[in-house]
Amino acid sequence: xxxxxxxxxxxxxxxxxxxxxxxxxxxxxxxxxxxxxxxxxxxxxxxxxxxxxxxxxxxxxxxxxxxxxxxxxxxxxxxxxxxxxxxxxxxxxxxxxxxxxxxxxxxxxxxxxxxxxxxxxxxxxxxxxxxxxxxxxxxxxxxxxxxxxxxxxxxxxxxxxxxxxxxxxxxxxxxxxxxxxxxxxxxxxxxxxxxxxxxxxxxxxxxxxxxxxxxxxxxxxxxxxxxxxxxxxxxxxxxxxxxxxxxxxxxxxxxxxxxxxxxxxxxxxxxxxxxxxxxxxxxxxxxxxxxxxxxxxxxxxxxxxxxxxxxxxxxxxxxxxxxxxxxxxxxxxxxxxxx
Numbered sequence: 001x002x003x004x005x006x007x008x009x010x011x012x013x014x015x016x017x018x019x020x021x022x023x024x025x026x027x028x029x030x031x032x033x034x035x036x037x038x039x040x041x042x043x044x045x046x047x048x049x050x051x052x053x054x055x056x057x058x059x060x061x062x063x064x065x066x067x068x069x070x071x072x073x074x075x076x077x078x079x080x081x082x083x084x085x086x087x088x089x090x091x092x093x094x095x096x097x098x099x100x101x102x103x104x105x106x107x108x109x110x111x112x113x114x115x116x117x118x119x120x121x122x123x124x125x126x127x128x129x130x131x132x133x134x135x136x137x138x139x140x141x142x143x144x145x146x147x148x149x150x151x152x153x154x155x156x157x158x159x160x161x162x163x164x165x166x167x168x169x170x171x172x173x174x175x176x177x178x179x180x181x182x183x184x185x186x187x188x189x190x191x192x193x194x195x196x197x198x199x200x201x202x203x204x205x206x207x208x209x210x211x212x213x214x215x216x217x218x219x220x221x222x223x224x225x226x227x228x229x230x231x232x233x234x235x236x237x238x239x240x241x242x243x244x245x246x247x248x249x250x251x252x253x254x255x256x257x258x259x260x261x262x263x264x265x266x267x268x269x270x271x272x273x274x275x276x277x278x279x280x281x282x283x284x285x286x287x288x289x290x291x292x293x294x295x296x297x298x299x300x301x302x303x304x305x306x307x308x309x310x311x312x313x314x315x316x317x318x319x320x321x322x323x324x325x326x327x328x329x330x331x332x333x334x335x336x337x338x339x
Contacts, residue, residue: 022165025233027088027158028290029081035291036078036337039185041330043071048325055319069105077155092125092153093139117147125153155186156292160219160237160283168223176215203249215241225284232293233285240278247271251309265312274304295334302327
């Protein structure tokens with residue numbers, strides 16, 4: 001044995017002790033694992049600067065200057081991971097135990113219509129290898145198949161996980177097109193009205209995808225935490241993005257839908273919605289259980305809408321111009337509920 005080889009062998013234990021410890025933050029729950037969590041979203045918005053004119057006449061004072069609103073959504077969900085492999089559930093049963101939501105403005109609030117349509121029902125996600133997606137159906141319960149549209153199998157926020165083992169201080173980026181799965185907790189945007197959903201899909205969604213390409217999501221592994229006897233891996237999450245959407249086609253189509261058989265001419269000169277979004281949060285991953293242990297994120301956003309539209313109704317023409325600013329902030333939380 002050479003001196004250099006002996007030196008390397010003697011030094012190896014010390015080098016290993018100095019090297020960062022890598023943790024496995026993959027999705028790998030044991031078959032049959034059952035987890036109950038409480039998901040909540042709290043949003044607040046406030047109207048900022050505003051200017052509205054009709055045919056050049058300023059009517060801004062007719063709009064209350066102190067408009068503010070809020071929305072609260074809560075879901076208690078139990079998920080049974082029947083079978084899992086390759087970082088995804090192959091068969092998942094989701095039980096919507098409790099679902100509620102309220103929204104309103106200026107101190108008045110009411111329940112969000114139909115938000116509890118899946119409360120008390122179980123939904124089965126079965127991985128279809130040939131299609132590369134999930135077959136979604138009601139499980140030991142009945143309901144409207146349309147209520148299953150937009151549901152996704154990921155309420156563990158798996159899109160934010162790293163693709164390999166990581167040590168404290170390691171960072172990675174995430175495709176911002178996964179953002180809806182994070183912000184909507186297992187759902188994709190749906191208005192619930194077929195015409196509106198189709199309009200959104202054709203006129204807005206391609207622009208949203210292009211906008212998300214400008215968003216940046218960065219994750220950093222912060223190391224291990226202790227949580228009620230469990231080892232939790234902490235991931236810091238930051239998001240930033242800004243850009244704009246052209247709402248002209250959406251406005252034209254919406255006016256025609258409302259007009260019905262009435263002939264209404266619509267000339268949209270400009271309809272731009274500028275968006276700025278910033279958030280910071282932390283995801284806790286159950287290292288032994290291989291599933292989400294908790295999540296909390298704060299978000300701030302600024303919206304600026306510039307619109308100029310001319311309407312022609314039965315030969316009468318009218319032009320409306322508006323510049324509206326809106327600020328919004330929200331808190332997203334996921335808390336594990338022990339049985």
